Amino acid sequence: MRALRAMTWVELKLFVREPLTVLFVLVLPLVMLYVLNGVFGSQPDPSVWEGLPPIDFYTSAYVALAAATAGVLALPVHLAGYREQGVLRRFRASAVRPATLVGAHMAVTVLIATVGAVLLTIMSVAVYDAALPQDWGGVIAGFLLTAVAFAALGALLGFLLPTARAAQGLGVLLFFLFLMLGGAGPPTEVLPDALARTSELVPVTHAAELLRGPWTGTGWDETALLFIVTLLAVSVALTAWQLRRDGRT
């Protein structure tokens, strides 16, 4: 426990010293939201955004995107870089359990994602008159589940990808996929059929849906919940499997 705390604190400091990831995770979503609000305003259009005012639709989408970005863009680059440079070996030789290292990275990721989510919510509500969540508990629980699931996905990618460069490439690719097809860009209703079906496979689509239910007071979306829980379970299982395999070399 003491090792996990010390490691988390150090990893948090290291994260903050990485200006590019801070920019991507914390600042970029705010800029995107600013642009989208300028384009679409806050008048609901019954044919798109599930009939919600655009700002309400996009706020949940960007809160979900913040969690996803922290998970797939920042974490894998750090972990893959650690293995590439020999940092992982250094920690292993000093009796640091891989689980401690993964735990610290995931804790930092969830924390950063939370900061990003809070900033987005404040901006949406205070500046653009977005609605506050109807069910605070539901939104917080849904967000934490989402953030942990994406952090677990990031940890898996970090251990599977051979180099920091590969992790960075895949992370940026996933980021744009999440952005364009996860509901943070064009609304699903205007997408061509094939893309709309593809967006059903994008985790951020479901994460945003998971938040939108309690946020607007329409209750949990069970498909979304199942999708995110499955993402979490599969990521954790595969990461554990990969770590066991690493430990046997």
Next chain:
Amino acid sequence: MAAVVEVSGLRKQYGRTVAVADVSFEVEAGEIFGLLGPNGSGKTTTVECLQGLRRADAGRLRVLRLDPASEAMKLRRLVGSQLQDSALPDRLRVGEALELFATISPGGPPWRQLLQEWGLADQRDTAFANLSGGQRQRLFVALALVSNPRLVVLDEMTTGLDPAARRVAWDLVSAVRDRGATVVLVTHFMDEAQRLCDRLAVLSRGSVLAKGTAAELIAAHQSETVVRFTAPPDVDLSYLSALADVRHIERDGDQTTVRGGGPLLARVAHALVERGIEPADLAAHTPTLEDAYLSLTGDPNPDGTS
């Protein structure tokens, strides 16, 4: 008292490549034990198996009476190591690194004291990426000592250092042993091994070619003494070949080289002085560990294990 490290019949293969074929040795408490050999001879794999960082395919390993395969976590707390190809996060600062490792593996001296002792006080707030090679090695040794380990493994600690930094590093190794730790030193530098190691094992192609003190290895594998002096090329020196134990005489211009055994220098000197030749630069080249090593590993018939 049991040996700190016992290795017998160690074998490790990566796919079809045999990294370690058959390695056995013991390390006694308080000694600096060297593993010497060319690149790819299995030194690093051997010490990685010792620390439980890799799992041996065969052989018996005991380190501090623990089995590295099944008690790796327990063992790693007792062993300090400086690994080849390891690093710290680029933006981690020296003080933070020591504090972190001291928290993870408690039990050693206060980390601020290590910072002072290893000459890193001025670098306390310097990021790892901005350290020089010598500073990094000092930091790694300090990190290896943070848990007050009973065994310290140093793998190629002076590779990439300039000569001055290497000498500083050598003093550090002696200092580590003086604190009461046993040291396993992996190196491919002969001078380093000869100067630091109480005993060593020479590895080649995954097998131990020889074990012993540097003096024992030299005596056993390089008995030839070489005597050199200058003499005008037209002077007749053929009588030297009649001296006892002289095997070979070579003349290149005014340079003369005599190879042989026994008290060669005294015999050559005597023979020369008797004939009125008194070269000012007459000197014997005493065999070094490097000579022994070359005769061991440069053997045209190495035991083909790979």
